[in-house]
Amino acid sequence: EAGVAQSPRYKIIEKRQSVAFWCNPISGHATLYWYQQILGQGPKLLIQFQNNGVVDDSQLPKDRFSAERLKGVDSTLKIQPAKLEDSAVYLCASSLEGAAEAFFGQGTRLTVV
Amino acid sequence: GDSVTQMEGPVTLSEEAFLTINCTYTATGYPSLFWYVQYPGEGLQLLLKATKADDKGSNKGFEATYRKETTSFHLEKGSVQVSDSAVYFCALREDSSYKLIFGSGTRLLVRP
Numbered sequence: 001e002a003g004v005a006q007s008p009r010y011k012i013i014e015k016r017q018s019v020a021f022w023c024n025p026i027s028g029h030a031t032l033y034w035y036q037q038i039l040g041q042g043p044k045l046l047i048q049f050q051n052n053g054v055v056d057d058s059q060l061p062k063d064r065f066s067a068e069r070l071k072g073v074d075s076t077l078k079i080q081p082a083k084l085e086d087s088a089v090y091l092c093a094s095s096l097e098g099a100a101e102a103f104f105g106q107g108t109r110l111t112v113v
Numbered sequence: 114g115d116s117v118t119q120m121e122g123p124v125t126l127s128e129e130a131f132l133t134i135n136c137t138y139t140a141t142g143y144p145s146l147f148w149y150v151q152y153p154g155e156g157l158q159l160l161l162k163a164t165k166a167d168d169k170g171s172n173k174g175f176e177a178t179y180r181k182e183t184t185s186f187h188l189e190k191g192s193v194q195v196s197d198s199a200v201y202f203c204a205l206r207e208d209s210s211y212k213l214i215f216g217s218g219t220r221l222l223v224r225p
Contacts, residue, residue, distance in 0.1 A: 031211055042202055042215040043157070056212055091157065093213070100145040100164050100206060102213055104157040 002026065004105035006092050012111045018080035021108045025073070025094030031055075033102060034067055034077050035091040043091055049075065050097070082112045115140045119203045119216035126193055126223050134188040134219045136177075136203035144205040146170075146179050146186040149215075151200045160188075160201070193223045 005024040013019050025032050030051050035043035046065065047057040051072035060067070064083070069075040079086055089109050095102040120135040138146065148160040148170070161170035166181035175190045186203060203216040 033213060035215075040218075042217040045212065045214065048210075048212060050211070055210055093157075095211070095213075097211075100162055101147065101159050102206075103159070104149075106156045 004092055004094055004103055006090075006105035006108055008108055009106065010109050010111075012113060013082055015084055015112050016081040018078065019082055019110065020076050020078045021090050021092075021110075023075045023077070023092030023105060025075070025092070026103055028096065029094035029103075030072070030097035031095045031102070032069055032075050033091075033093040033095075034075070035093065037089045037091055037107070039088070046077070079110075082110075084112050086110060087112045115144065115205060115207055115212070115214055117203050117205055117214055117216035119201075119219055122200075122218070122220035124219060124221050126221070128195055128223055128225055129192045130223075132188070132190040132193045132197075132221065134201055134203075134221070136186045136188065136216060138184050138186065138203075138205050140184075140205055140207065142208045144207055146177070147204040147206070148175070148177055148186070148188050149202045149204060151202065151218075153199070157202070193221070195223045195225055197221060198223045 032049040034046045037043045048055040049069040067077045089107040091107045093102040093104045116139045145164045147162045149157045150160045161172040163170040163179035169178045200218045
């Protein structure tokens with residue numbers, strides 16, 4: 001079974017530029033999560049989708065971050081414009097509806113300079 | 114809202130020592146509880162889980178028991194190895210929304 005795919009693996013951008021991350025969850029997984037993991041900290045939930053609807057985006061900085069999940073499958077997370085403090089690893093995870101565990105992708109390491 | 118608190122690290126142990134990493138949670142419902150592990154340079158992997166009170170999750174010699182009365186899910190291993198060096202995250206998944214919340218992580222260093 002293929003795992004959660006994320007791209008790119010690494011990205012370096014200058015502050016005020018925009019960037020987008022892509023996630024392809026495990027086939028059939030209805031729930032998709034985006035997390036931000038700053039170095040030395042635990043993952044912080046940014047947004048949670050159930051199929052193509054948003055369940056929770058309470059910690060998403062909506063003035064600069066946006067996310068979509070078209071057709072309830074792939075998802076993109078965008079930052080525009082980026083700030084230095086956005087430097088982090090962005091993790092995507094997915095799970096079956098009603099299942100306990102979530103499966104994580106390798107993440108995208110973003111460096112804003 | 115729901116939250117997870119785990120002991121700060123790093124935890125440094127000698128090989129074959131006993132490991133305990135404490136984790137407590139706050140939740141309004143009946144969450145599922147998890148330990149995830151992040152080895153150097155790798156992504157998050159599920160280590161073990163427990164879905165209801167008194168369940169014991171176990172994997173690779175690690176164990177954790179879901180204690181509702183103390184709202185805890187402490188991770189234990191009887192004899193650690195150098196290869197167990199990693200960052201360990203305690204997490205809960207809300208039973209209604211499936212929101213998955215993590216603790217801040219505990220780094221374990223095992224010396225030969």
